Amino acid sequence: MNNLLILERLDRLERLMIANKEVLTFDETCDYTGISRSYLYKLTSSGNIPHSKPNGKMIFFERKKLNDWLLQNSRLSQDEINGKALQHTFKNNR
Secondary structure, rough: OOHHHHHHHHHHHHHHEEEEEEEEHHHHHHHHHOHHHHHHHEEEEEHOOOOOOOOOOOEEHHHHHHHHHHHOOOOOOOOHOOOOHHHHHHHHOO
16 A cells, blocks of 8 residues: 555544544644644634643643634625525514
8 A cells, every 4th residue: 555545544534533532632723723833822822712721731622612713703695694684674674
């Protein structure tokens, strides 16, 4: 088997393992979110991302809180905006 193929499969397995964990390490969080190490350090030091430092040194992240944080500024699709406008129009015509 080709070394590149083995490395690709190993990477895929690591990603599957991370996806099943509830608590992620700093490096796992970088892989999971696609955020660079330096930017993640900035986010944690400024308190802009939910994290935990149980012993004051290592940083851990709860996957559910990360997902909520990543999706916090969601945008409505054009169809959703049109639907809300239509609902508002019908509601105010009564």
